[in-house]
Amino acid sequence: MLAMEFRGPYRVRAKHKSDPQIEHPNDAIIRVTRSCICGSDLHLYHGLVPDTHVGTTFGHEFTGVVEQVGQSVQNLKVGDHVLVPFNIFCGSCYFCQKELYSNCHNVNSQATAVGAIYGYSHTAGGYDGGQAEFVRVPMADVGPTVIPKDLHVEDAVLLTDAFPTGYQAAEMGDIKEGDTVVVFGAGPVGIFAAKSAWLLGAGRVIVVDHVEYRLEFVRNYAQCEVVNFKEVDDMAVHIKKMTDGLGADVCIDCVGCEAVGNAMQTLTGRYMKLQGGAATVLHWAINSVRKAGTVSIVGVYGPTFNAIPIGNAVNKGLTLRMNQASVKRHLPRLIEHIQAGRISPREIITHRIPLEEVADAYHMFSSKLDNCIKTVLIPPGA
The missing domain is CATH 3.40.50.720 (NAD(P)-binding Rossmann-like Domain)
Incomplete structure (x- = not known):
């Protein structure tokens, strides 16, 4: 698959990497339809987040279509178009039961203070992110949310973070x-x-x-x-x-x-x-x-x-x-606001850039060129 790869501060590129695989019965493989570059990604890009390994794929804001599910997944099926919150969470620990999904106790063995986040260094669990054609989504029964039919995909991707x-x-x-x-x-x-x-x-x-x-x-x-x-x-x-x-x-x-x-x-x-x-x-x-x-x-x-x-x-x-936002807790209210016409999140998107040009996209967003507010990456064929 084609994916963004981190090569060191201020150095990213598009590269072909191995496709992700099901590693646990509750995993899903998602074919990405939209992913964003977040301002938080720039902290990684600039070398300010500890334990960001060369070879990592960033991206914690993404939507996609379910391509494969592990044998334990019950709430998703192949073909579902989903938005994936940036938090990875188990749904059953002390904190998840209080809807503090960003503080999940079971998904990050690297640290006690930081939850797990897609594509956000090994400090945040070491999971690869969604600036790619495909991504492995763990805890697939509790994280991903099926996108309502009347919700635009670019509104949905902004609901991930x-x-x-x-x-x-x-x-x-x-x-x-x-x-x-x-x-x-x-x-x-x-x-x-x-x-x-x-x-x-x-x-x-x-x-x-x-x-x-x-x-x-x-x-x-x-x-x-x-x-x-x-x-x-x-x-x-x-x-x-x-x-x-x-x-x-x-x-x-x-x-x-x-x-x-x-x-x-x-x-x-x-x-x-x-x-x-x-x-x-x-x-x-x-x-x-x-x-x-x-x-x-x-x-x-x-x-x-x-x-x-x-x-x-x-x-x-x-x-x-x-705190980090507990995305899943807010989704019903925020989807209601969008459907009622009170807000159109996708209006902040100023640039839609092919994933192949991810290096240029990071440079533009980081340097605040071309009046850039929010950049969306579009994988091949999406």
């Missing part, structure tokens, strides 16, 4: 009717977090970024206010001036370890790798939210420490909430 992650980011903010919500990051997850804030009752939504075309896109797509942080001297002061001196009710970090805007954080977190990333946005969020407000974190950070102003959070009485 980006939309649910943005929605959970807003949900963890515990937004009350009329709240002012500040979203840091105007990438796909930030865009969906802003849109979801309205769905959850926000009265005002502000998105912060520094890339003008992304700010223009989110302004139009999510009907929100925008701030270019390059034009701001002090982010916390600026947000407080916009909110009668109080600060935002909710701040959401949709950026993570590759944040820019603070030279020291960038040097120690992104280049010297002395921290688990550049925690610039965590500083902004903690310092910009009002007293007794909520900070929601879905940006990806490394497993090592980050120097953050925890004293400020304590003294302000903040609530901090964070």
